[in-house]
Amino acid sequence: MAKIDLRASAQQSNDAVAARNRDLFGRNGVYVMNFIGSPGCGKTSILEYTARHLDGNFAAIIGDVQTAFDAERIRDCGVEAHAIETGGGCHLNAAQIASTVANIALDRLDFLFIENVGNLVCPSAFDLGENIKVAVLSVPEGDEKVRKYPALFVRADVVFINKMDLLDRCPYDAERVKEDALKVRPHVRIFETSATGGTGFEPWFEFLRSVR
Amino acid sequence: MAKIDLRASAQQSNDAVAARNRDLFGRNGVYVMNFIGSPGCGKTSILEYTARHLDGNFAAIIGDVQTAFDAERIRDCGVEAHAIETGGGCHLNAAQIASTVANIALDRLDFLFIENVGNLVCPSAFDLGENIKVAVLSVPEGDEKVRKYPALFVRADVVFINKMDLLDRCPYDAERVKEDALKVRPHVRIFETSATGGTGFEPWFEFLRSVR
Numbered sequence: 001m002a003k004i005d006l007r008a009s010a011q012q013s014n015d016a017v018a019a020r021n022r023d024l025f026g027r028n029g030v031y032v033m034n035f036i037g038s039p040g041c042g043k044t045s046i047l048e049y050t051a052r053h054l055d056g057n058f059a060a061i062i063g064d065v066q067t068a069f070d071a072e073r074i075r076d077c078g079v080e081a082h083a084i085e086t087g088g089g090c091h092l093n094a095a096q097i098a099s100t101v102a103n104i105a106l107d108r109l110d111f112l113f114i115e116n117v118g119n120l121v122c123p124s125a126f127d128l129g130e131n132i133k134v135a136v137l138s139v140p141e142g143d144e145k146v147r148k149y150p151a152l153f154v155r156a157d158v159v160f161i162n163k164m165d166l167l168d169r170c171p172y173d174a175e176r177v178k179e180d181a182l183k184v185r186p187h188v189r190i191f192e193t194s195a196t197g198g199t200g201f202e203p204w205f206e207f208l209r210s211v212r
Numbered sequence: 213m214a215k216i217d218l219r220a221s222a223q224q225s226n227d228a229v230a231a232r233n234r235d236l237f238g239r240n241g242v243y244v245m246n247f248i249g250s251p252g253c254g255k256t257s258i259l260e261y262t263a264r265h266l267d268g269n270f271a272a273i274i275g276d277v278q279t280a281f282d283a284e285r286i287r288d289c290g291v292e293a294h295a296i297e298t299g300g301g302c303h304l305n306a307a308q309i310a311s312t313v314a315n316i317a318l319d320r321l322d323f324l325f326i327e328n329v330g331n332l333v334c335p336s337a338f339d340l341g342e343n344i345k346v347a348v349l350s351v352p353e354g355d356e357k358v359r360k361y362p363a364l365f366v367r368a369d370v371v372f373i374n375k376m377d378l379l380d381r382c383p384y385d386a387e388r389v390k391e392d393a394l395k396v397r398p399h400v401r402i403f404e405t406s407a408t409g410g411t412g413f414e415p416w417f418e419f420l421r422s423v424r
Contacts, residue, residue, distance in 0.1 A: 038250045040250065090302065118361075122302050141250075148279050166381060
């Protein structure tokens with residue numbers, strides 16, 4: 001009996017759609033970022049702050065298991081935002097992105113933010129066709145997350161350490177986190193921010209201006 | 213061609229092993245808790261505080277994608293702790309628990325803590341044979357998590373709202389969270405704690421004494 005590896009097959013099918021997405025994004029000159037992090041690490045707040053303070057044309061696709069709260073928050077910044085409710089699904093896949101971007105005028109955009117489902121494990125394995133993966137950590141989560149969830153950090157091009165304003169109240173060694181991240185991904189860019197306080201964003205904005 | 217629902221089949225197989233685990237736990241008179249929450253919400257800290265301050269015989273099984281840091285923390289409290297490294301897996305399953313408890317003298321225990329992989333989505337669907345599911349939330353994550361991740365909260369028998377010591381620094385409506393949790397699970401027990409500050413644990417200890 002032939003043994004079929006269903007997981008590998010699903011992955012190949014996802015990768016094929018992701019490649020088509022990537023081609024579409026490239027032809028339209030839009031830079032696409034896939035934000036991945038735990039529930040409540042500040043993904044939406046980072047998008048909000050960026051959309052409010054950086055010049056450019058943005059749109060956002062926001063994945064959530066249920067509810068469209070985060071998409072509404074992004075719309076409140078005057079940014080086009082599309083919610084994908086996965087109905088229990090623990091990550092976004094390339095086909096969901098393909099059908100959503102069919103409703104977005106990509107040629108008018110500079111940047112497309114994709115906010116993945118709040119989950120530090122499953123989303124890292126699924127290419128959506130993005131230019132970069134952005135891992136979002138936050139200070140209250142503790143400083144061992146790079147070591148505990150390596151699958152994301154070997155693939156992340158950018159790492160945020162968010163909620164830096166809580167450093168005085170949470171035991172957290174940011175230097176250790178940076179060392180851990182650089183060890184598994186030597187060219188990763190690391191930004192230390194407080195999205196609610198609006199600090200630390202200038203290097204991130206410079207990065208975005210450089211890739212635009 | 214017959215269509216096979218592989219997900220349903222895997223679920224049934226897990227449920228069968230979970231039922232055998234539950235039977236084994238019952239025969240040995242050990243009360244088993246499956247702790248589920250985001251990375252860094254305080255699951256391990258709650259177990260540490262409980263093991264240090266409540267009388268009883270404990271053991272713990274600690275799931276992580278990679279590393280055994282949390283199991284080591286529990287051992288430092290003088291509690292037998294077994295690490296399950298899932299190697300990328302996003303949740304524990306009943307078979308992993310069955311093979312781990314084969315190495316634990318269950319008849320000497322009052323309580324077995326299972327700390328699931330840090331993930332608010334996937335672990336909620338997998339019965340391990342536990343007596344209760346314990347959902348752990350924390351204040352810095354934000355107060356909309358019950359609405360955003362309903363699959364866990366319709367099944368949780370206990371909800372912790374942890375890191376209450378950060379209420380003064382994080383916008384968080386604990387009353388809203390409690391209302392949301394009671395709406396989807398009317399008999400849920402809710403404990404508001406600070407595991408690092410050691411506050412709010414007495415009602416939880418009373419609960420554990422009552423089920424022992």
